[in-house]
Amino acid sequence: MSAATTSAVTISTPGYRxxxxxxxxAEIERLPDVAAILGGTASDWRIRDVADGYMNAVFxxxxxxxxxxxxxxxxxxxxxxxxxxxSENRASFEASYMKRLGGVxxxxxxxxxxxxxxxxxxxxxxxxxxxILRGGLIEGRRFPKVAGDxxxxxxxxxxxxxxxxxxxxxxxxxxxxxxxxxxxLRISVDLIFIDPYVEVWRNRFIPEIGAWARAFREDxxxxxxxxxxxxxxxxxxxALLHGDLHSGSVMVTEDETRVIDGEFxxxxxxxxxxxxxxxxxxxxxxxxxGYDRDPxxxxxxxxxxxxxxxxxxxxxxxEFLALWEANPAAGDGYPATxxxxxxxxxxxxxxxxxxxxxxxxxxxxxxxxxxIRRVISYAQVADFMVIEDTVRRAEAQAGTLAxxxxxxxxxxxxxxLGALLDAIPRFERAGLDPDAPSAR
Amino acid sequence: MSAATTSAVTISTPGYRxxxxxxxxAEIERLPDVAAILGGTASDWRIRDVADGYMNAVFxxxxxxxxxxxxxxxxxxxxxxxxxxxSENRASFEASYMKRLGGVxxxxxxxxxxxxxxxxxxxxxxxxxxxILRGGLIEGRRFPKVAGDxxxxxxxxxxxxxxxxxxxxxxxxxxxxxxxxxxxLRISVDLIFIDPYVEVWRNRFIPEIGAWARAFREDxxxxxxxxxxxxxxxxxxxALLHGDLHSGSVMVTEDETRVIDGEFxxxxxxxxxxxxxxxxxxxxxxxxxGYDRDPxxxxxxxxxxxxxxxxxxxxxxxEFLALWEANPAAGDGYPATxxxxxxxxxxxxxxxxxxxxxxxxxxxxxxxxxxIRRVISYAQVADFMVIEDTVRRAEAQAGTLAxxxxxxxxxxxxxxLGALLDAIPRFERAGLDPDAPSAR
Ligand SMILES: Nc1ncnc2c1ncn2[C@@H]1O[C@H](COP(=O)(O)OP(=O)(O)OP(=O)(O)O)[C@@H](O)[C@H]1O
Ligand SMILES: Nc1ncnc2c1ncn2[C@@H]1O[C@H](COP(=O)(O)OP(=O)(O)OP(=O)(O)O)[C@@H](O)[C@H]1O
Numbered sequence: 001m002s003a004a005t006t007s008a009v010t011i012s013t014p015g016y017r018x019x020x021x022x023x024x025x026a027e028i029e030r031l032p033d034v035a036a037i038l039g040g041t042a043s044d045w046r047i048r049d050v051a052d053g054y055m056n057a058v059f060x061x062x063x064x065x066x067x068x069x070x071x072x073x074x075x076x077x078x079x080x081x082x083x084x085x086x087s088e089n090r091a092s093f094e095a096s097y098m099k100r101l102g103g104v105x106x107x108x109x110x111x112x113x114x115x116x117x118x119x120x121x122x123x124x125x126x127x128x129x130x131x132i133l134r135g136g137l138i139e140g141r142r143f144p145k146v147a148g149d150x151x152x153x154x155x156x157x158x159x160x161x162x163x164x165x166x167x168x169x170x171x172x173x174x175x176x177x178x179x180x181x182x183x184x185l186r187i188s189v190d191l192i193f194i195d196p197y198v199e200v201w202r203n204r205f206i207p208e209i210g211a212w213a214r215a216f217r218e219d220x221x222x223x224x225x226x227x228x229x230x231x232x233x234x235x236x237x238x239a240l241l242h243g244d245l246h247s248g249s250v251m252v253t254e255d256e257t258r259v260i261d262g263e264f265x266x267x268x269x270x271x272x273x274x275x276x277x278x279x280x281x282x283x284x285x286x287x288x289x290g291y292d293r294d295p296x297x298x299x300x301x302x303x304x305x306x307x308x309x310x311x312x313x314x315x316x317x318x319e320f321l322a323l324w325e326a327n328p329a330a331g332d333g334y335p336a337t338x339x340x341x342x343x344x345x346x347x348x349x350x351x352x353x354x355x356x357x358x359x360x361x362x363x364x365x366x367x368x369x370x371x372i373r374r375v376i377s378y379a380q381v382a383d384f385m386v387i388e389d390t391v392r393r394a395e396a397q398a399g400t401l402a403x404x405x406x407x408x409x410x411x412x413x414x415x416x417l418g419a420l421l422d423a424i425p426r427f428e429r430a431g432l433d434p435d436a437p438s439a440r
Numbered sequence: 441m442s443a444a445t446t447s448a449v450t451i452s453t454p455g456y457r458x459x460x461x462x463x464x465x466a467e468i469e470r471l472p473d474v475a476a477i478l479g480g481t482a483s484d485w486r487i488r489d490v491a492d493g494y495m496n497a498v499f500x501x502x503x504x505x506x507x508x509x510x511x512x513x514x515x516x517x518x519x520x521x522x523x524x525x526x527s528e529n530r531a532s533f534e535a536s537y538m539k540r541l542g543g544v545x546x547x548x549x550x551x552x553x554x555x556x557x558x559x560x561x562x563x564x565x566x567x568x569x570x571x572i573l574r575g576g577l578i579e580g581r582r583f584p585k586v587a588g589d590x591x592x593x594x595x596x597x598x599x600x601x602x603x604x605x606x607x608x609x610x611x612x613x614x615x616x617x618x619x620x621x622x623x624x625l626r627i628s629v630d631l632i633f634i635d636p637y638v639e640v641w642r643n644r645f646i647p648e649i650g651a652w653a654r655a656f657r658e659d660x661x662x663x664x665x666x667x668x669x670x671x672x673x674x675x676x677x678x679a680l681l682h683g684d685l686h687s688g689s690v691m692v693t694e695d696e697t698r699v700i701d702g703e704f705x706x707x708x709x710x711x712x713x714x715x716x717x718x719x720x721x722x723x724x725x726x727x728x729x730g731y732d733r734d735p736x737x738x739x740x741x742x743x744x745x746x747x748x749x750x751x752x753x754x755x756x757x758x759e760f761l762a763l764w765e766a767n768p769a770a771g772d773g774y775p776a777t778x779x780x781x782x783x784x785x786x787x788x789x790x791x792x793x794x795x796x797x798x799x800x801x802x803x804x805x806x807x808x809x810x811x812i813r814r815v816i817s818y819a820q821v822a823d824f825m826v827i828e829d830t831v832r833r834a835e836a837q838a839g840t841l842a843x844x845x846x847x848x849x850x851x852x853x854x855x856x857l858g859a860l861l862d863a864i865p866r867f868e869r870a871g872l873d874p875d876a877p878s879a880r
Contacts, residue, residue, distance in 0.1 A: 163671060179616035236676060337638045
């Protein structure tokens with residue numbers, strides 16, 4: 001599980017090589033449809049590095065008529081370098097994810113123009129003037145449609161890849177394909193579900209949060225709750241997930257939302273994707289406390305964030321149920337023939353609301369697990385990192401951790417959206433001592 | 441879902457052809473290792489058809505020194521004929537299953553000698569003088585080791601393919617492979633989980649059981665419980681299952697047990713395999729009531745069957761927990777590093793017993809679902825079919841159905857082995873009226 005420290009970089013894709021900027025221009029020159037989007041000829045094109053994530057090489061190529069985004073996976077974790085080797089096959093899965101969902105999520109994702117399996121190289125629609133949602137949240141900018149759009153995105157993607165939306169043969173073909181995406185999923189399993197609860201070289205928490213990290217390592221009940229959900233993540237093939245649906249995987253304008261970066265795609269519990277997005281909204285909420293901002297403005301923005309969490313869930317719930325009602329015979333989960341009479345129809349409506357209630361419980365737990373990994377584990381988030389005063393940063397992080405611990409250890413207190421929303425402000429003054437009454 | 445009535449036979453494996461007996465001899469002649477087992481030359485070999493199942497062509501080939509079993513999957517369901525086409529790729533999965541578990545279950549399965557993917561042709565160790573367990577149960581013969589051996593088989597196979605026994609990368613590779621076994625799994629889904637609760641041409645129940653079949657079609661609570669477990673079967677990739685572990689898939693002598701016929705292999709809940717075997721022991725118990733046999737002998741044999749059910753579960757539980765304790769760091773499910781201190785060790789022992797308790801609950805539900813399909817759905821079992829008087833046959837079947845209904849609708853009444861064993865005799869006089877007090 002700490003292969004990263006010992007293995008050497010190996011390449012298993014025949015023909016693979018890391019592309020330079022000039023190579024990328026040359027590749028695109030050979031693709032008439034993509035070249036046509038750019039306009040002019042190669043000498044008119046400009047390329048710039050926009051990689052800001054942890055994983056891949058990403059470039060924008062622009063010509064006189066338009067632009068594209070080019071992405072290549074490297075045989076290592078880009079942010080860390082060659083001492084953390086990683087299979088370069090992951091662009092395959094990002095491309096497969098985009099292809100599988102292209103017809104389903106419509107405008108909510110960029111179009112895939114080209115995928116080259118031997119170079120593990122993707123060319124997709126350039127999103128412009130969209131910005132990464134996380135940056136917008138840090139600046140306190142409001143994107144009023146994003147949470148509803150993400151709720152709709154998850155509802156649609158999940159429904160049409162689940163046993164509600166497709167015959168199980170289709171699902172099993174998808175499961176077969178995405179189950180091979182395990183090189184990158186080792187990162188999810190370790191960074192999200194294992195590292196935060198042990199001492200490991202990759203953990204990156206600041207010293208001020210040390211008491212919390214220690215408390216989590218020693219909290220058997222917490223680790224038991226995490227284990228339950230780690231096992232669900234590994235065993236429940238409920239639907240095709242994005243797998244990394246945080247605020248850095250969503251690009252926005254005030255009117256538009258686009259979900260990018262499906263390289264962590266896997267079959268898993270639907271609440272995992274919803275929880276990831278909620279966790280990052282919650283992080284934005286707490287991080288606001290560490291920013292120098294007019295208090296009234298901060299309160300208003302925080303209220304907006306809570307509103308977005310509510311919108312995410314209510315939109316997901318409404319859209320998912322609407323899809324199910326509109327497609328009662330699409331999958332093998334609850335065949336229409338088994339619930340055809342009046343009593344069956346009544347029961348089916350209970351089954352449906354129980355089904356989404358269970359997704360909500362998963363959302364709560366996975367959100368908590370995602371909050372914790374963003375404070376203690378390897379991949380830290382800008383929301384907190386921009387708070388230069390590390391005590392203030394730690395206080396914002398401590399609130400997040402206190403909420404997360406309560407969500408995981410006392411799920412019965414959070415049966416519905418209202419309970420979740422009420423809890424967020426309650427833990428703001430948790431403080432650096434994990435045993436303080438304010439932290440409970 | 442009723443593709444069977446409309447599709448034509450198609451063959452998608454290049455080079456595939458249905459082998460005649462002479463072809464099989466010729467194939468084996470080309471395999472020096474197999475020919476050496478038989479001894480002599482092809483002219484000394486005798487071949488006989490032993491197909492008695494529903495699905496495949498199966499032959500025994502014997503020479504002066506020994507014998508082998510040769511099995512080919514056909515592009516249709518053998519028992520039904522060409523009007524029920526079915527992908528001929530299923531021998532691939534049977535061979536993959538044998539290969540995957542060969543090193544794990546040891547002597548409890550026949551050895552795989554040869555697999556030819558283009559002919560979908562398997563050659564394996566001949567089991568002799570082993571007989572099919574179902575035949576033995578019908579004759580009232582005791583095989584004292586079978587239930588313990590099957591319990592050990594499931595414990596071993598399940599543990600070493602689950603998130604307890606292997607890193608998730610290994611599991612996901614296996615999941616990827618076996619998720620493609622969906623042509624044959626359509627049969628499981630339809631015959632086990634869908635057909636018994638609707639009117640469909642394939643259902644084969646006798647008229648005397650009509651009131652029960654109708655009651656089940658109209659029982660919304662029952663169909664809801666079935667739906668829950670159908671969804672678990674399709675979504676829970678807990679471990680690699682045999683997928684069809686009934687008494688016709690187990691060959692025995694008094695000293696030896698061998699599990700055959702893994703063509704339905706799939707990832708699913710461990711309780712599915714255990715439940716299948718329990719269901720067929722329960723069927724044997726009820727069927728005894730329709731046989732003309734000395735009452736004292738019958739009672740003794742029935743007591744033996746109940747004992748075997750107990751042995752199956754206690755052996756499974758003991759062996760599974762022993763494997764887990766002996767291999768605490770083998771998988772990602774419950775990493776040893778998370779439960780290293782005294783409090784963690786204590787918690788882990790609770791987690792383990794909760795884990796097997798949950799498997800027991802699954803066993804109960806899947807056993808019930810399997811009992812029902814063997815009475816109402818397509819593939820009937822010899823245990824009941826040999827009862828010529830259809831009223832007596834229906835009475836034996838009605839007991840089985842009454843028990844199954846109670847197990848599914850009142851799981852809280854069956855928290856442990858004792859409760860399950862007590863219930864079996866209680867439903868013997870259920871009778872042909874599903875609403876009678878005796879049936880509840
Ligand atoms: N289609 C696009 N149009 C415009 N810009 C894009 C597009 N896709 C990605 N980008 C930019 O490139 C950056 C990196 O992209 P992305 O998040 O996909 O990379 P990554 O290395 O896989 O990230 P992560 O570490 O989150 O997995 C994004 O933050 C965004 O600014
Ligand atoms: N290895 C073996 N040695 C001896 N006999 C065997 C062996 N394997 C199978 N048989 C015999 O062949 C019969 C059919 O085998 P098997 O159950 O594998 O066929 P099938 O058509 O796949 O059955 P099902 O309909 O249950 O799927 C068995 O009942 C058994 O009598």
